[in-house]
Amino acid sequence: MINADSAQVYADLAVLSARPSDEEMRGVPHRLFGTWDGAQACSAADWAAAARREMAEAHREGALPILVGGTGLYIRTLLDGIAPIPQIAPAVREEVRAMPLAEAQAALAIEDPERAAVLDSGDRTRIARALEVVRSTGKPLAHWQGQIEGGIGADVALAPLVLLPDRTWLYERCDRRFAMMLDRGAVEEVAALLARRIDPDLPVMRAIGVREIAAMLEGEMTREMALAAGQRATRNYAKRQYTWLRHQPPSEWPRLASENSISNDMIVSLFHI
Numbered sequence: 168m169i170n171a172d173s174a175q176v177y178a179d180l181a182v183l184s185a186r187p188s189d190e191e192m193r194g195v196p197h198r199l200f201g202t203w204d205g206a207q208a209c210s211a212a213d214w215a216a217a218a219r220r221e222m223a224e225a226h227r228e229g230a231l232p233i234l235v236g237g238t239g240l241y242i243r244t245l246l247d248g249i250a251p252i253p254q255i256a257p258a259v260r261e262e263v264r265a266m267p268l269a270e271a272q273a274a275l276a277i278e279d280p281e282r283a284a285v286l287d288s289g290d291r292t293r294i295a296r297a298l299e300v301v302r303s304t305g306k307p308l309a310h311w312q313g314q315i316e317g318g319i320g321a322d323v324a325l326a327p328l329v330l331l332p333d334r335t336w337l338y339e340r341c342d343r344r345f346a347m348m349l350d351r352g353a354v355e356e357v358a359a360l361l362a363r364r365i366d367p368d369l370p371v372m373r374a375i376g377v378r379e380i381a382a383m384l385e386g387e388m389t390r391e392m393a394l395a396a397g398q399r400a401t402r403n404y405a406k407r408q409y410t411w412l413r414h415q416p417p418s419e420w421p422r423l424a425s426e427n428s429i430s431n432d433m434i435v436s437l438f439h440i
Contacts, residue, residue, distance in 0.1 A: 248318030
């Protein structure tokens with residue numbers, strides 16, 4: 168199994184990401200679960216490079232690599248490739264990330280008006296990214312996005328499966344799971360992250376549940392408020408993920424609604440490509 172979930176890659180989020188336990192792995196090799204320290208961002212390009220290495224290793228061992236997880240950007244990057252954007256100069260990144268949102272947005276409108284026109288005015292992350300790219304490379308983001316490379320989709324045989332369970336069932340599971348997390352170590356995980364004073368803009372600090380639990384630990388929310396907020400954030404993410412999975416993967420990829428079982432024929436099709 169090779170993880171394709173952007174939260175489960177972090178060692179710091181065993182509980183909050185619902186990473187499978189050793190018992191649940193049942194001796195089956197699992198790769199890229201808890202591989203990154205939270206202080207180091209795992210980009211889609213980082214993950215795709217690691218996934219390619221793990222897949223190659225599995226093939227050398229005569230094993231079948233099975234990718235699991237719902238981070239669409241990760242899967243798309245692995246299969247279709249990614250823009251070869253050069254490394255951003257640290258000084259540029261520091262300068263851009265320190266700018267107030269309104270100032271960064273105004274600068275982007277001048278330096279990359281095409282990108283500024285399509286970005287939401289409140290999307291701090293994407294505005295900063297576009298601005299630091301044009302300042303560091305001298306070319307707008309669209310230039311690099313037109314040079315996609317590194318995808319393996321045309322070079323491998325795929326047996327894809329998209330799981331789309333009943334939404335009512337799914338949302339109830341989201342609520343129940345977040346409540347269980349609070350009781351089974353999520354609070355301690357967030358407390359450990361806060362103690363490390365990790366940059367709040369890093370992905371691990373933006374994972375669902377981290378901000379809500381952090382607000383509880385800092386006295387800004389009661390436990391009940393944090394629970395409700397975390398459950399709502401989880402349901403909202405599941406809704407967006409569900410919509411993406413319905414419309415973005417190729418139409419020929421099979422969709423399965425069954426929550427608890429897969430037919431024997433489907434299992435056979437997955438292992439005989």
